[in-house]
Amino acid sequence: MAQKTYAGVTVEVTDDGYMIDSSKWNEEIAKEIAKEENIELTDKHFAVIKFIRQNESGLTIRKVGNSGIVDIKGFYALFPGGPLKMSSKIAGIKKPTSCV
Amino acid sequence: MTEKKDTKVKKVAIICAKASIEDVYATLVMANGAVMEGMEAKVFFTFFGLDAITKKYMMKLHTATVGNPGMRMPGGLPFPTLLGLIPGVEAGVSAMMRSQMNQLDIPPVDEFLDMITAGGGEIYACKLAMDMFKLEKKDLSDHVIDVLTIGEFYNMAGGEGSQIIFT
Structure with missing residues (x-):
């Protein structure tokens, strides 16, 4: 476990950078985590992040693809190099455990 | 003591030669899992594995009820092989x-292939097996990029952190 300071807030994160207490999350924190992953967040990103936070349990790429917000190809384009993991990290939720 | 140095897997080349649900899904889950992790994934379907990308059969894959020792009844009792012979079982x-x-x-298989290709995964068919089964490119799902020889597939499978997996 480690501590990180995002947008002036110190939060506890796991060794691979996922926030432990998702209730401490806010949009400013999201922007700073995203910056570490070289992603500039747009409204589209935030729409996906909102969906992810609301559907944390049993989250899969397929569910995001069926959300009506973004299709799977678009999801990969928004969060290159591991969309489910990266979007979960930015959304301040646990590391996803899904294989699909 | 020698220093242990891990090289991350960056690319997987997966070869699927069987048509049963479990063999095809093992392949699809591994390919999709790779693109989900940001790795490159290339899949080569050959022999009976071609069923998984043949329009006519891809949505009708079966699991073997005869000669499958892992097969159990609901509840966990062994599944009698003779029962598997009954039509419809x-x-x-x-x-x-x-x-x-x-x-x-x-x-389902078609949607799984959508997911893999949306993530940048590539699907190929084996030329030799296509000739054997008298299949043409038009018989295959639109996800298939090309029909290749195994040599051509190997040539795509190289590079540091690359793995070839056979299911």
């Missing part, structure tokens, strides 16, 4: 497998 068991997978959000 294999279809019923296969339908049950598919519905169980759907509940876990594991998609």
Whole structure:
């Protein structure tokens, strides 16, 4: 476990950078985590992040693809190099455990 | 003591030669899992594995009810091989497998191929097996990029952190 300071807030994160207490999350924190992953967040990103936070349990790429917000190809384009993991990290939720 | 140095897997080349639900899904889950992790994935379907990308058969894959020692009845009792011979049993068991997978959000084959290719994964068919089964490119799903020889596929499978997997 480690501590990180995002947008002036110190939060506890796991060794691979996922926030432990998702209730401490806010949009400013999201922007700073995203910056570490070289992603500039747009409204589209935030729409996906909102969906992810609301559907944390049993989250899969397929569910995001069926959300009506973004299709799977678009999801990969928004969060290159591991969309489910990266979007979960930015959304301040646990590391996803899904294989699909 | 020698220093241990891990090289991350960056690319997987997966070869699928069988048509049963479990063999095809092992391939699809591994390919999709790779693109989800940001790795490159290339899949080569050959021999009976071609069923998984043949329009006519891809949505009708079966699991073997005869000669499958892992097969059990609901509840865990062994599944008698002779029962597997009865017409309709294999279809019923296969339908049950598919519905169980759907509940876990594991998609049907065509949608799974959509997911893999949306993530940048590439699907190929084996030329030799296509000739053997008298198949043409138009018989295959639109996900298939090209029909290749195994040599051509190997030539795509190189590079540091690359792995070839046979299912």
